[in-house]
Structure formats: structure tokens, C-alpha cells
Amino acid sequence: MLVMFGWLKETKKIGPALSCHCYRCQKKRTWEHWKENEWVSFFTIKTIPFLSKSYVVCSTCRASIALDNTRARLVGVRENEPHLAKFLEEHQLVLKSPVQRNFLLAQREQNQSRE
Numbered sequence: 001m002l003v004m005f006g007w008l009k010e011t012k013k014i015g016p017a018l019s020c021h022c023y024r025c026q027k028k029r030t031w032e033h034w035k036e037n038e039w040v041s042f043f044t045i046k047t048i049p050f051l052s053k054s055y056v057v058c059s060t061c062r063a064s065i066a067l068d069n070t071r072a073r074l075v076g077v078r079e080n081e082p083h084l085a086k087f088l089e090e091h092q093l094v095l096k097s098p099v100q101r102n103f104l105l106a107q108r109e110q111n112q113s114r115e
């Protein structure tokens with residue numbers, strides 16, 4: 001008997017997640033909520049859900065940041081937006097040197113004072 005099994009990966013946009021500053025764009029942007037699911041398939045039919053990951057993606061520059069399950073549950077609830085925005089800021093600045101970080105924060109302040 002021949003059994004065909006494999007992996008299927010699907011990604012789909014859930015909807016807008018929040019609106020906050022993107023350090024790559026250097027502007028306030030809408031971030032989208034995306035979900036990626038991996039399935040075990042038999043005869044090319046999705047059968048067993050295997051992995052599920054959540055991301056927020058900048059709607060303009062497409063920078064994506066993975067969310068753990070706890071943070072993924074916060075998406076879409078307006079009261080949680082400041083918490084998520086803080087997480088995105090920390091994530092975007094974590095690999096920057098202190099000089100780069102200060103420059104980006106100063107540039108953000110400058111841009112916000114112009115808006």
C-alpha cells in the first residue's frame with residue numbers, strides 16, 4: 001500500500017493588529033496580524049495541524065516580528081496596544097548599538113513633533 005504524506009505550510013492575513021511606530025520606516029504605521037500554520041498532509045489533504053505561529057508585519061516595509069502565544073492573544077484588543085507597541089519597539093531596537101538606538105529615538109521624536 002502506498003501512503004503519501006507531507007507538510008503543508010499556509011500563511012494568511014488575519015487583519016490589522018495595531019498602529020505604532022516602525023523604526024525601519026521611521027513613521028507611524030499600521031501593523032498587520034498574520035498567522036502561519038503547518039500541517040501534516042496525507043495524499044495532499046491537510047490532516048493534522050502541527051505548528052501555528054503568529055506575526056505582526058509592518059504594512060509598508062513588511063518588517064515582521066514573531067509573537068509568542070501570550071502576545072498573540074493580546075492582538076486585536078485595544079487596551080493591549082501600548083504593551084504590544086512597547087514589545088515591537090524593544091524588538092526593533094534590540095540589535096542596535098547605543099549610538100544607533102539614540103539616533104533612531106531622536107529621529108522618532110523629531111518626526112512626531114512635526115506631525
Ligand SMILES: [Zn+2]
Nearest residue numbers: 022025058061
Ligand atoms: Zn515599516
